[in-house]
Amino acid sequence: MQTQIGPEKRPYGRSTLIPFTTESPITARLQGLLPLLGTGGGRISASVYDTAQVLRACPPSSGVTPGLEWLKRQQQADGGWGSPAAPLYRRISTIAALLALHQYADIIDATESIEAGLEHLHFQRELWANTVPDSLPVGAELIYPYLIDEAARLKLAIPRQGNTALLSQGRKKLQYIAHIKPDAGSPPMHSWEAWGTDPEPAYLDGAGSIGHSPAATAVWLARLPRNETTNPLRQQAEAYLSRASRVTGFNIPGVVPGIWPIDRFELAFSLYPLLIADLLGHPVLQDALEPQLDTLGFALTEQGIGLSDHFYQDGDDTAAALAILHTAGYLVDPAVLDRFRGDGIYYAFGGEIQKSISLTARAVHALRLFGLADQTAVRLLLDSQGENGRWHDDKWHISWLYNTLHLILALAAEPRGATAVMHAQDDLIQSQHSNGGWGVTGETTPSETAYGVLSLYTLHKENLLTEAGRRAFKRGQAYLETAVNQPDLDRTALWIEKELYVPHRIEKMFELSALLTHIN
Known part of the structure; x- marks a missing residue:
C-alpha cells in the first residue's frame, strides 16, 4: 500500500558511502542473503x-x-x-x-x-x-x-x-x-x-x-x-x-521453535542494520534489496506491521519498517507510531506490563529520521541509563550491547544526548574483550560485536568518536572477520521469548552490515 517517491535514496546520517565491488566477499554474501529474508516463514532456533x-x-x-x-x-x-x-x-x-x-x-x-x-x-x-x-x-x-x-x-x-x-x-x-x-x-x-x-x-x-x-x-x-x-x-x-519443525536446522519431528512464522519481523529487523550502516543506497545491493523494500512497503498498513501478516501489529516492527522505508525513499506516515505510545514510552502491544527500552529507542530513532522528536521519550531514555553507562533489563534481548546500539541511534543526534552517549562509548571501550569482540555471557559473540561496531560507527557519524573508540572499532571489525562464519547451531541465544532464542538471518545481517562500515 506504500508509494515509492523515486529511485533516489535518502542516506541516513552524514557519512559517505564507501564503494564496494561485486568481488567483495561480504557484499556477495549480503547479495545472497537478501532474497532469503522472510522466506519459509523465517529461520529461528529450536525451543x-x-x-x-x-x-x-x-x-x-x-x-x-x-x-x-x-x-x-x-x-x-x-x-x-x-x-x-x-x-x-x-x-x-x-x-x-x-x-x-x-x-x-x-x-x-x-x-x-x-x-x-x-x-x-x-x-x-x-x-x-x-x-x-x-x-x-x-x-x-x-x-x-x-x-x-x-x-x-x-x-x-x-x-x-x-x-x-x-x-x-x-x-x-x-x-x-x-x-x-x-x-x-x-x-x-x-x-x-x-x-x-x-x-x-x-x-x-x-x-x-x-x-x-x-x-x-x-x-x-x-x-x-x-x-x-x-x-x-x-x-x-x-x-x-x-x-x-523444518525451520530450526535440526529437521527432527517435534523439535520446533518458540515462535513462528516470523517473516515480517525477520525482514524488518534484517534491513534495519543496512540503514544503520548506510547501505540502503549501496548500488551493488539494489537488485536484491529493492524487491525486499517493496515487500516491506506493501506489508506496512495504517495500523503498522507485525511479525507476520497473521499476527497483531507491534510497535517494534513498525518503528523499524518506518525508519527503513522513509530512508529508502518511500512515502510512509510516522503517525502510525502514535497507537503504540503510552506514558512517554512505546509498547509492542497493548496490555504489556514490562517496558522495553530498545523499542522506545527505536521509535525515537525513527521519528528523528522524519525530523520529529518525542522529548518525553528522550527524557525517559536518558533517565534509564545506569551509572556505568549501560541500559539494562530490556524486554526483548538480554544483552546491554543490543540496548546500547539502539540508545545511541536514538540519542547521538539529540542535543541532550551527548553526555549519555559519550558515557556509553567509554563503557564500550572498557568492556571490549581481549580478542576485539564483545559479549555479556562471558564469551564473545559475533552478533554482540556487531552491535558494538555499529554503535561506534554511529558515534563516528555524529563526530563523537574518540581515538580510543576508533581503535575499538577496528579491533571489533577484525574480530568479526574471523567469526562471521560461525555455524547457526553454535550461536548463543540472546533474544527473549518464552526462552532465549536466535533469529539466524537477522543476526547475520547485523554482522555483515557491521563489516561493511568504514570510518575515516
Whole structure:
C-alpha cells in the first residue's frame, strides 16, 4: 500500500558511502542473503520449552523418541536446560523438559536426567523468589504457575517457590485477558496453553497456529474434539507444527521453535542494520534489496506491521519498517507510531506490563529520521541509563550491547544526548574483550560485536568518536572477520521469548552490515 517517491535514496546520517565491488566477499554474501529474508516463514532456533510441549500434547506421528533424545542432549552439565550464563531464562525450559521426560519414562531412559534436573531446580529456586524484572521471559507470569500445576497433576515433585510478585502479575494478566476476550493472532494467544480451556475454532489464525506458538497449538490440538467438523482445523494445525519443525536446522519431528512464522519481523529487523550502516543506497545491493523494500512497503498498513501478516501489529516492527522505508525513499506516515505510545514510552502491544527500552529507542530513532522528536521519550531514555553507562533489563534481548546500539541511534543526534552517549562509548571501550569482540555471557559473540561496531560507527557519524573508540572499532571489525562464519547451531541465544532464542538471518545481517562500515 506504500508509494515509492523515486529511485533516489535518502542516506541516513552524514557519512559517505564507501564503494564496494561485486568481488567483495561480504557484499556477495549480503547479495545472497537478501532474497532469503522472510522466506519459509523465517529461520529461528529450536525451543526446549515448545518442543517439550509438542511432544507431550501432540506427538509427531513418526514417534517421540528422536525428539526426546534431542531434549536429553540439550541438558547442561549442571542439570538444567538453557544457558548457564543466563539463569533467569532456564526455569521454564527445565520444568517443561522434565515433564516431557517424565511423561515418556516408559519409552526412554531418562532417570538420571530427571534427577539432575530436579536438583538443578532446587538450587536455582531463589532466582524467582522475589522480583519480576523487565527482562522476564515472555508469558512467564502465566506459564510458570501453569507448569507447576502440570507437575503436580503428573506427580512430579518440582521444587515450588512462591513468588508473590510474579503470581500477582499473572492474576492481573488473566483479568486483562478475560476483559479483552482475545482473538486469533493476538498476543495473549501466544501463551494460550497456560490460560486457555476451550479450543475455540476461531482461535486458529491464518498461519494455522494458535498465536504463532507451537506449544499453544499443540495443547489446543490435544483439547480439540475429534469429529468431522473439526478435522479440517486439525489438519491445518498439524500441518503448521510439521512446517515449524523444518525451520530450526535440526529437521527432527517435534523439535520446533518458540515462535513462528516470523517473516515480517525477520525482514524488518534484517534491513534495519543496512540503514544503520548506510547501505540502503549501496548500488551493488539494489537488485536484491529493492524487491525486499517493496515487500516491506506493501506489508506496512495504517495500523503498522507485525511479525507476520497473521499476527497483531507491534510497535517494534513498525518503528523499524518506518525508519527503513522513509530512508529508502518511500512515502510512509510516522503517525502510525502514535497507537503504540503510552506514558512517554512505546509498547509492542497493548496490555504489556514490562517496558522495553530498545523499542522506545527505536521509535525515537525513527521519528528523528522524519525530523520529529518525542522529548518525553528522550527524557525517559536518558533517565534509564545506569551509572556505568549501560541500559539494562530490556524486554526483548538480554544483552546491554543490543540496548546500547539502539540508545545511541536514538540519542547521538539529540542535543541532550551527548553526555549519555559519550558515557556509553567509554563503557564500550572498557568492556571490549581481549580478542576485539564483545559479549555479556562471558564469551564473545559475533552478533554482540556487531552491535558494538555499529554503535561506534554511529558515534563516528555524529563526530563523537574518540581515538580510543576508533581503535575499538577496528579491533571489533577484525574480530568479526574471523567469526562471521560461525555455524547457526553454535550461536548463543540472546533474544527473549518464552526462552532465549536466535533469529539466524537477522543476526547475520547485523554482522555483515557491521563489516561493511568504514570510518575515516
